[in-house]
Amino acid sequence: MAKVKNWQIQREMEYPYQEHRPKRQWSIVFDLNKCIACQTCSVACKTTWTSGKGQEYMFWNNVETKPYGSYPLAWDVRVLEKLGQQAWKAKEAYYGKTIFEAAGDNEVAAHFAPKDEDWMYPNNGEDDCLGNVSHGAHLTLPHDKWFFYLPRTCAHCTYPACLAACPRKAIYKREEDGIVLIDQSRCKGYGECVRACPYKKSMYNTHTRVSEKCVGCYPAVEKGYQPMCVQNCIGKIRVMGFVNPPWKIREDNPIDYLIHKKEIALPYYPQLGLEPNIYYIPPIHADRDYLLQMFGPKVDQAIANYKKMKTDPVAQGLMVLIGSSDRILHSFKVKDGVAFGYDEKGDEIVSVPVTEPMFKRAAFDEKLKATRHNTP
C-alpha cells in the first residue's frame, strides 16, 4: 500500500497505488436545499446512456430520499457498518480508518456485495420522512420530522475503490479530466468494482457480462459542455466544473469558490477515504447529527457559511450563474450587479443579473378594464 495525501480527511492514508492527480478534476456541486427529486437528471442520464439491454435496472444518476431512500438498498448503512464505528473530532484530521485501511488482509476495501434484489427498488423510501407526522405536529427548525433529496452520480474519486479493486486493471482515471472509466473491451465482469465502490456506482450488465458506470458524459465535457444530468436540471441545483486541491485553488473558478473559498460545499462520506469529487451544499433544516455522519465535522460551518451568502453579492452572482448555461464555466466574475461566466479561453459564455429586475404593475389594468391577479 502506498501513502497518499487525502485533503478531505486532512491526512495521509493507505491506497494500493501511488498518488497521481490528473491535470484537472471533473466535479459537480449540488445544492441540496434546492433539489425537489423531479428525477429529470435520472431520466436525462437514462435516455442518454442506459436504455439498452442489461441496463434496465441501472441509474448511473439517481436521486434518493434521505434518510430511508437508497439505491442499492441501504448502501450507505451497510458500508458504514462494514467500516465500523469511527471517530472524527471537530477541527481535527480524521484519524478513523478509511475503507482501504479497514479492509483486512484479504480485501482491497471494506465493502458489502449487493445482490440483485438490492438493485430492484430505486425509489425505495421516496418522500418518506423520518417519522410519522401526527396530529398537532408543527414546524420546527431544524425540522424534527425531516427528509432531503440526495442526487448521486459517480464521484470520479481521486482514489477510486473500483479502480483499486479491479484485478484486470480495466478501470482507469483519465489524465485530462480525472473521469474514471471502465474499459468496455477489457472488463471481464468479475464484479470486484461493484463490490468495492462504497457509493455503489459500478453496475454489472447481465447482457454484455461486463460492468459499467457513469462516464461523466465525457464526450460533452471534451467539447466544453456539462453532463446531461447537469444540463437538464430544471431546479438549477447543480453545476459541473473542475475542482482543484486546496493548495491550488483559483478563486474565480466556480467550483473552487464554493468548496474552498466559501466552504459551503462538502464531499459526502469523506471518511471512506476515496476523496470523492461530487460535493454537496448540505440541507440546512435536516437533522444535524445525520448530516455530521454524512458530511463530517465541517457541516456546521458549511451551513453557517451558506446562510451568510444572502449578504454576499459575489456568491449570489455565482448562484444565479448555476444552471444559466449548458457550457462548462471555467471562471466567473460579478460586477455592477451582473454575473459573468467564462469558458476556458476566457471568452464570455453567459451573463445574468444577480437580481432580476422588478416591474410593478397597478392592480387594475385601465386599458383592459380588468383586475390583475397573481394567480395564473
Place this chain on the structure above:
Amino acid sequence: MKKNLLLLTIIFSCSGANAQVYAVKKVAADLSKTPQVNGGYWQGVAEIKIDLLAQMMVKPKPAKVQTETAKVQMVHDGKYIAFRIRWNDKEKSEAGKLGEFSDAVALEFPVLDNQNPPPIFMGFKDNPVHLFHWRAQYQYDEMHGKKSVKDIYPNLNADTYPNEFPDRGALKAVSEESKEIFSHGKAAGNPQSAQKKAVDELLAEGFGTSSVLKETDSVAHSEWKEGEWTVVISRALKRPQGSVLEIGKGSSFGLAVWQGGQDEVASRKSITMQWTAFKVEEK
C-alpha cells in the same frame, strides 16, 4: 520489505514442478471432438489427486479454501490432449443474475520453456502462460445459447430498447449488428459479451494481464452430478500462439478452481501452488 521478501520466496519456491512426472497414455479416440465426460477411454487411467490452496498472492483473496482437492486424469490421441478434472461442489452455479458467479476451472501451461516453467501464479513479464478457462456459464452458452436478459429475469419489463422497432416502411428496421451499438461491451468488441464456447483460451504474463485468444480449437464438456463437477478440457498438443506439447516430451500444468456459489471469481479461487509435471507418451 520483509513481506516482499516473503512474497519472492513464495514465488520462486512455487515455480518448480513436483518431482513426480505423470505419464499421459495414447488412446484410440478423437479428442478434437466434444470430449466425453464418462467415455470408455477414461477407464483405467490413473487419477492424480491434486491439493489446492486459497489464492494468497494478490488481493482480493478468498477468506478460506473452498476446493481442497481436485482429481485429474489425462489422455491424448496423438493430436489432442484431454484433461478430466473432478472436484466437489455442493451447488451448480452458472451465473447470470446480478451478484452471481459461475463455477469454473482453468488449466495453465508454460509457453516458452516446458522444462523451466515461469512462476505458477499466472506467469511473468515476458514469460507467459497459456490458460484454458472453462466456466459453467460458458458451457451453458455452448449447449443452449447465451441467456437473454428475459431468460435471466422472466418478469422483467422494459418499455422499449433503442433501435428495436419493426420495419415501418419509411422507418426501416436496423440490422442486428446496429441494434447492439448501445450495448457498450458488445460495441467495444469485448469477447466476454459474445456467446461463448465452453472453454476460453488466454495468455497471461502475471496477475491481471490475461487476454483472450481468438480462433481457438480447444473443446470442453462437463457434468455436475451429486455435488461433484466433472469437466473435460481437450486441447491441441501444438498451439502455435500458445503452449506446444510434443509426443515423447514433458511439460507441466497448473490448476485453479472457482466455486461460483461461494462468490468465487477472478482472484478469489483455489489454486495449485506447484506445477504438476507430465510426459506425453508415444503409446
